[in-house]
Amino acid sequence: MxxxxxxxxxxxxxxxxxxxxxxxxxxxxxxxxxxxxxxxxxxxxxxxxxxxxxxxxxxxxxxxxxxxxxxxxxxxxxxxxxxxxxxxxxxxxxxxxxxxxxxxxxxxxxxxxxxxxxxxxLGLATVSTVDVPSVVKMRPPTLCQGCGHRDVYEALNEVVSGYDNARIFSDIGCYTLGALPPFRAIHSCVDMGASVTMAKGAADGGLFPSIAVIGDSTFTHSGITGLLDCVNENTPVTIVISDNETTAMTGGQDSSGTGRLHAICEGIGVDPTHIRSFVPLKKNREEMCSIIREEIEYKGVSVIIPCRECIQHIGKKKKVK
Ligand SMILES: Cc1ncc(C[n+]2csc(CCOP(=O)(O)OP(=O)(O)O)c2C)c(N)n1
Ligand code: SF4
Missing domain, CATH: 3.40.50 (Rossmann fold)
Known part of the structure; x- marks a missing residue:
């Protein structure tokens, strides 16, 4: 060695x-x-x-x-x-x-x-050294127009506005941008997988509703273990795995759970009747909201998998073709 x-x-x-x-x-x-x-x-x-x-x-x-x-x-x-x-x-x-x-x-x-x-x-400056032309306006990062995560947050916000003390724990990926305006939908981002374990901890401490939003790639990286923990203790949490079929934030690499998220959750022991899916699109808003509402109200582990491919990823694949 x-x-x-x-x-x-x-x-x-x-x-x-x-x-x-x-x-x-x-x-x-x-x-x-x-x-x-x-x-x-x-x-x-x-x-x-x-x-x-x-x-x-x-x-x-x-x-x-x-x-x-x-x-x-x-x-x-x-x-x-x-x-x-x-x-x-x-x-x-x-x-x-x-x-x-x-x-x-x-x-x-x-x-x-x-x-x-x-x-x-280097001692070359005391503050900013980059000369930014005045025409350039500060522009906070934002989810792409047409991104499925947008539809997920819009639906989530609509549903949780009906609760006094809802908390949405999230993770790192494009979907973290749900923390910023106009959504202001998530309350934490600590490290990969922490959304699930934090939601569990909060639920254990009595918080309701306790919701996690995690990306498909982050889920397979380190969300699975936390979910297993929730299953073992039948914790009342709602885990949203926002599946855009790629690892968008780091450049569109393959995501190891693509097409298998449902099976993985079932394999861990989540009750199949509480693994729900929808396509996050404006036209499906009503269906999305009612699924989210039902699963929040379920006092056990529920998983919601909104699934729509990242539009940038679709664009890249078209270019390659
Ligand atoms: C421990 C660790 N490894 C790698 C990264 C780099 N990283 C940032 S976001 C991300 C994955 C994001 O993919 P996904 O969860 O599918 O969300 P998306 O960006 O597609 O919405 C990775 C690997 C990180 N932040 N921390
Ligand atoms: S790159 Fe993809 S996942 Fe990221 S914000 Fe844009 S459309 Fe959404």
């Missing part, structure tokens, strides 16, 4: 996806992972004056890291999300090197990495 890891590190050191680019100004050495490279280069269109180690393959290439630490006065790590590389450096290189990044607040500890936060970390 130890030898395998050593081999992986060697492979990383030889990989074309890990590039060490030397430069004159060694007061700073920069480790940039994935998209961070682009954000970095936006600030240096004519070339970065500091050495850069571009990371595109893991585990970290130890030789190149060591070179950077030995030759640069301080290291700046640019990576999205969790400070994985920054923390690993301690294990790799000991405590000697001065490393800046998310852990010391050079990059904000929360939120996504952006060209702006990289500019601030």
């Amino acid at each position: 130890i030898n395998a890891q050593k081999n992986f590190v060697e492979l990383s050191e030889q990989s074309v996806y890990n590039q060490l680019i030397d430069a004159q100004d060694k007061t700073l050495g920069i480790i940039a992972c994935g998209i961070a490279v682009n954000y970095l280069m936006e600030h240096y269109p004519d070339g970065c004056p500091h050495p850069i180690l571009k990371i595109g393959q893991y585990p970290l290439p130890k030789k190149q890291l060591q070179w950077l630490v030995d030759n640069c006065e301080r290291i700046l790590t640019l990576e999205d999300g969790y400070p994985f590389v920054e923390e690993s450096l301690k294990g790799y290189l000991g405590q000697g090197a001065t490393v800046n990044g998310r852990l010391d607040g050079t990059i904000p500890r929360d939120g996504e990495l952006t060209p702006d936060s990289v500019g601030v970390a």
Whole structure:
């Protein structure tokens, strides 16, 4: 096992996806992972004056890291999300090197990495460095016109407006945009699968109605286990699996439950009479609302599967043809 890891590190050191680019100004050495490279280069269109180690393959290439630490006065790590590389450096290189990044607040500890936060970390700006033309208006993200998730939220909103204390727990995917106007339909988004377990916890705590909205792909990723838990305890929850037959948010990859969601839920033990389906379209609004209402009122586990293909996905398939 130890030898395998050593081999992986060697492979990383030889990989074309890990590039060490030397430069004159060694007061700073920069480790940039994935998209961070682009954000970095936006600030240096004519070339970065500091050495850069571009990371595109893991585990970290130890030789190149060591070179950077030995030759640069301080290291700046640019990576999205969790400070994985920054923390690993301690294990790799000991405590000697001065490393800046998310852990010391050079990059904000929360939120996504952006060209702006990289500019601030480089000391090139104090606030926004991107020159936005005045004609460009702020435009919050929104569900596409014609998206089936829209119809689901419109129907859900109509039904839950009849309850005083309804809560809709959701998850991450295009459908998360149901949190924003005009829907303002969902109350939480924590991590993949949490919609189901949070709905269960809330129902256990006495909340009614307790509803989860989860995408088909997120459901097969990590919603199934929570649903099994609900079945085992016959928890009064309504789980909406909004099936657009693809993994839309990340670019339209295949979704592993396509065509099998009903069977999966039945296999877990959901009562087949409480696995309902409809096609989320305006013309079906009445049917959608009455199914949602009936299943909310059922004091056990119910699953509703609105199923209509993502329109962007349909468009892509047509283009390929
Ligand atoms: C643990 C984890 N893995 C991967 C991702 C990336 N990711 C964001 S949304 C998503 C899936 C969305 O697909 P789906 O549930 O089908 O919803 P849709 O976007 O199609 O509405 C994935 C994999 C993530 N956020 N968290
Ligand atoms: S990409 Fe597809 S799922 Fe996402 S908002 Fe647009 S139509 Fe809806």
